[in-house]
Every structure is written in C-alpha cells, then in structure tokens.
Amino acid sequence: MLILECPYCGVKAEETELHGGGQAHIKRETVGSDDDAFEHYLFTRANPRGVHLERWRHANGCGKWFHAARDTTTLEVFGTYSAQTYVPPKAIIDAITAKRPDWSLNDWQGAT
Amino acid sequence: MSNAVSALQGATSEGFAMITEAGLRGMITLRGDLSSAKLKKAVKSAAGVDVPAQRACNSAGAKAVAWMSPDELLVMVPYAEVVDATSRLAKALEGEHALAVNVSDARAVFTIEGEGGREVLAKLSPVDLSREAFTTGMFRRTRLAQAAVAFWLRDETTFELVCFRSEAQYVFDALSMSAKPGSEVGFL
Numbered sequence: 187m188l189i190l191e192c193p194y195c196g197v198k199a200e201e202t203e204l205h206g207g208g209q210a211h212i213k214r215e216t217v218g219s220d221d222d223a224f225e226h227y228l229f230t231r232a233n234p235r236g237v238h239l240e241r242w243r244h245a246n247g248c249g250k251w252f253h254a255a256r257d258t259t260t261l262e263v264f265g266t267y268s269a270q271t272y273v274p275p276k277a278i279i280d281a282i283t284a285k286r287p288d289w290s291l292n293d294w295q296g297a298t
Numbered sequence: 299m300s301n302a303v304s305a306l307q308g309a310t311s312e313g314f315a316m317i318t319e320a321g322l323r324g325m326i327t328l329r330g331d332l333s334s335a336k337l338k339k340a341v342k343s344a345a346g347v348d349v350p351a352q353r354a355c356n357s358a359g360a361k362a363v364a365w366m367s368p369d370e371l372l373v374m375v376p377y378a379e380v381v382d383a384t385s386r387l388a389k390a391l392e393g394e395h396a397l398a399v400n401v402s403d404a405r406a407v408f409t410i411e412g413e414g415g416r417e418v419l420a421k422l423s424p425v426d427l428s429r430e431a432f433t434t435g436m437f438r439r440t441r442l443a444q445a446a447v448a449f450w451l452r453d454e455t456t457f458e459l460v461c462f463r464s465e466a467q468y469v470f471d472a473l474s475m476s477a478k479p480g481s482e483v484g485f486l
C-alpha cells in the first residue's frame with residue numbers, strides 16, 4: 187500500500203484516494219518545436235527501476251495535483267512536494283541522496 | 299417557483315448507528331484567497347463563524363464553514379437563505395479573485411448518529427477514525443466506497459456527510475449496509 191502525504195491538505199492519503207499522473211517535470215513543447223521534440227514530449231516516458239519523480243492528484247480529497255519522489259521497486263517514499271515547481275526542492279533531493287547516494291537529478295532518466 | 303425536495307426526502311435507516319438523509323441544506327462553494335481580509339470578513343458575515351483551519355469545520359447553529367482545499371470553502375446556511383447568502387458573498391468579494399456558487403441542489407447531506415458512527419464510516423473510507431485521530435470539528439474529504447464524499451464530526455456522536463446528489467442513493471445504501479446490526483467490528 188502506497189501512502190503519500192498531500193502537501194496541500196496534509197492528509198496522509200492511501201493509494202485509493204489518489205490518481206497517478208505519471209512522470210513529473212516533463213518539458214512542455216509548444217509552437218515552434220519540431221516533430222521529434224513533440225514526439226518525445228507526447229510519448230516518451232522514463233520507466234526507471236528505483237528512484238522516480240511523479241505527479242499525483244489527490245482525487246478523492248482536496249483535488250490538487252502534487253509531486254512525489256519514491257522508489258518504484260521498494261515503494262519507499264522520499265517525500266512529496268508542491269506542483270508549483272519545475273525541479274524538486276533541495277529537501278527532496280537531500281532525502282533521496284541520503285538513501286541513494288549515487289542518485290542525481292541529472293542522471294535521472296526523466297531528466298530532459 | 300418549483301417545490302424543492304432533497305435527494306432522498308429524509309430517508310432513514312436504523313442500524314448500530316442511525317443514518318438520516320438530512321433534507322435540504324444551503325451550500326455555497328467559495329473559491330478564493332483564504333488569507334484575504336475581505337474574504338474572511340465576508341465569510342464571517344455570511345455564516346457567523348471564522349474561516350476554518352486546514353481540514354476543519356467551524357459551525358454555529360444551522361450555519362457552518364468547512365475547509366475544502368487551500369483555495370476553497372464550503373459555506374453552509376439554511377436552505378431558505380442560500381440564494382441571498384450567495385449573492386451577498388459575491389457582492390462582498392467584488393474586485394477579489396473569488397467565486398461563490400450555490401451548489402445546494404447538486405448535493406445531498408446525511409447524518410450518522412450514535413456511538414457506532416465512527417465504525418460505520420471506517421468500514422467505507424480510508425481514514426483513521428479513532429477517537430484520538432478524528433476529533434470534533436475535523437473535516438475530511440475522501441471517498442466512501444466508490445463515491446466522493448466529505449464528512450465532519452459535529453459532536454462526539456454525530457457525523458455529517460455530504461456527497462453529490464446523483465450518488466445519494468448509493469451513499470445511503472452503503473452507509474445502511476455498513477451499519478447493519480451484527481456487523482459491528484468493535485475496534486474503534
């Protein structure tokens with residue numbers, strides 16, 4: 187059972203209150219981007235075994251989208267954070283590297 | 299003007315807790331900046347209580363204000379006053395980035411009364427309903443079986459629950475089944 191604390195309402199929500207929104211921090215392509223960039227934006231997603239940064243929505247709750255950092259194999263949660271950011275805050279990166287010293291945001295498969 | 303009726307027109311079900319469809323209730327969805335002085339004043343004048351803290355419901359008599367999200371409140375007033383209260387809220391918030399909408403007829407309200415109320419809800423929602431964790435005045439948006447609901451503990455033995463009107467029968471049936479005599483778990 188996955189439990190994520192919603193940063194907006196503070197509820198420690200279990201999985202059935204949440205809706206997964208896939209990989210976080212995707213660069214949004216727009217007018218002027220070429221076909222390859224659009225294809226990457228629309229269809230290419232990282233699927234790492236280990237640390238992942240994801241979007242989640244507190245669907246059966248306050249309704250807000252937020253971010254979560256977790257391990258896809260152990261289900262360990264490093265933390266959740268606001269949706270109003272392009273990169274994870276330092277506290278989240280520190281929480282990840284405290285447990286996974288080799289991990290870095292640049293090497294994360296989702297980094298673009 | 300049409301004769302307004304609530305979703306289940308006061309249906310009741312008596313199990314190890316009493317389930318009652320609470321009839322018509324004035325409900326206003328208020329979106330805006332909850333820290334704004336103007337909004338705080340407007341809420342106080344409409345409902346007679348302060349803007350509640352995160353995940354709380356402040357109530358006084360037939361009126362209440364519940365915390366729905368960082369930018370949303372649910373303002374509850376008697377049904378007969380809701381049209382007037384909505385327009386007064388909207389007027390008081392002119393010039394603010396805010397929105398007040400009368401959602402009364404899109405919702406249903408239930409009360410769950412009795413010592414067993416915590417257990418009735420605990421069987422259906424992923425919420426810690428122990429006496430230590432869920433105390434009077436707390437408000438929680440969650441799911442009840444498969445329906446989106448919000449409930450709060452009005453006093454030690456009374457929960458109030460609000461759901462979408464279209465799901466009222468489903469919610470009533472789920473609550474009634476959960477309160478069926480003989481199905482007490484006795485944990486909470």
Ligand SMILES: [Zn+2]
Binds near residue numbers: 194249
């Ligand atoms: Zn939330």
